[in-house]
Amino acid sequence: MATASPLCPYLMQVHHISQETPDVWTLSLINHDFYPYLPGQYALVEVNNSRTVRAYTLSSPPGGSRFVTLTVRRLADGQGSGWLTQRVKPGDYLWLSAAQGDFSCVNHVDNRYLFLAAGCGVTPVISMCRWLAAHRPRVDVQVIYCVRSPRDIIAAAAWTDLGHWLRLTVFAEQDAAGDIRPGRLTRDALRSLAPDIAARTVMACGPAPWMAQQETDARALGAERFWQERFHTPAAEADAGAVRLKISHPRLVQSVDAPVGVSLLASLESHGVAVNAACRAGVCGCCKTRIAQGPYRTTSAMTLSEQEIAEGYVLACSCYPLGDIVVA
Ligand code: FES
Numbered sequence: 348m349a350t351a352s353p354l355c356p357y358l359m360q361v362h363h364i365s366q367e368t369p370d371v372w373t374l375s376l377i378n379h380d381f382y383p384y385l386p387g388q389y390a391l392v393e394v395n396n397s398r399t400v401r402a403y404t405l406s407s408p409p410g411g412s413r414f415v416t417l418t419v420r421r422l423a424d425g426q427g428s429g430w431l432t433q434r435v436k437p438g439d440y441l442w443l444s445a446a447q448g449d450f451s452c453v454n455h456v457d458n459r460y461l462f463l464a465a466g467c468g469v470t471p472v473i474s475m476c477r478w479l480a481a482h483r484p485r486v487d488v489q490v491i492y493c494v495r496s497p498r499d500i501i502a503a504a505a506w507t508d509l510g511h512w513l514r515l516t517v518f519a520e521q522d523a524a525g526d527i528r529p530g531r532l533t534r535d536a537l538r539s540l541a542p543d544i545a546a547r548t549v550m551a552c553g554p555a556p557w558m559a560q561q562e563t564d565a566r567a568l569g570a571e572r573f574w575q576e577r578f579h580t581p582a583a584e585a586d587a588g589a590v591r592l593k594i595s596h597p598r599l600v601q602s603v604d605a606p607v608g609v610s611l612l613a614s615l616e617s618h619g620v621a622v623n624a625a626c627r628a629g630v631c632g633c634c635k636t637r638i639a640q641g642p643y644r645t646t647s648a649m650t651l652s653e654q655e656i657a658e659g660y661v662l663a664c665s666c667y668p669l670g671d672i673v674v675a
């Protein structure tokens with residue numbers, strides 16, 4: 348078994364694996380340590396216990412499950428997804444990173460939500476719905492879930508359990524029957540299903556073009572609070588080795604490649620650059636770093652002054668490069 352790396356220090360054992368759909372599996376992991384995460388977040392997993400990492404949704408609701416679960420869709424050429432779904436077996440150990448990402452209802456608090464999901468993009472939505480049902484049961488939750496066919500519905504049992512509490516509409520492109528609506532989600536359907544969309548926080552997860560279309564439609568119908576998960580497509584493409592950017596750092600002899608959608612902290616650590624970090628959640632301020640050049644987005648600047656932000660300081664754990672960057 349490999350030893351812990353700074354990037355993936357959490358060792359978890361596979362308890363069981365269940366197949367959700369023809370190409371999606373959920374791995375239930377036993378964790379013997381404290382593992383804080385928010386509903387909707389994801390973790391990086393070391394592939395084949397090497398230093399290669401891939402990102403997968405933490406589909407269990409924090410505090411609401413005996414296991415930490417990862418739900419993984421097998422991609423045709425996916426190095427990580429192929430290994431996790433075909434070779435890993437109960438009893439094996441996985442190394443996970445701290446939880447990552449800001450696509451969480453905890454970060455976007457409201458009393459009314461509309462979750463839009465397509466395909467495997469439903470996994471963070473499941474976690475958020477189960478967490479909200481347990482901790483904020485008075486919240487009004489509506490879910491619109493788009494699949495290719497009814498057999499591609501992920502977490503069917505969870506949707507049945509939550510059916511009395513939330514309003515779920517499923518669209519299937521093929522073989523729709525019963526309560527499942529045929530076809531795709533259109534702007535007219537969205538208008539009809541969510542006439543109060545302007546009063547809801549809308550959170551969407553699915554393929555990037557699909558999310559872009561949903562944002563266009565939702566905003567045209569009056570939605571003002573719209574958030575989309577930016578992990579899935581970059582991570583899926585990164586799984587195939589496609590979307591990468593360069594990070595230059597004074598402690599690196601040459602610039603290095605990093606996948607889009609991974610924090611600056613995680614990327615630097617995966618290349619052996621030690622960064623002072625404690626909370627990994629944008630709270631403690633330990634990982635303050637300055638970016639001299641290049642585009643990025645941040646999910647927390649909690650401990651930084653306006654002047655520091657103007658000077659390019661970021662919290663590396665909460666900074667996501669959007670292109671090639673130079674760290675000062
Ligand atoms: S590690 Fe605490 S703010 Fe980044």
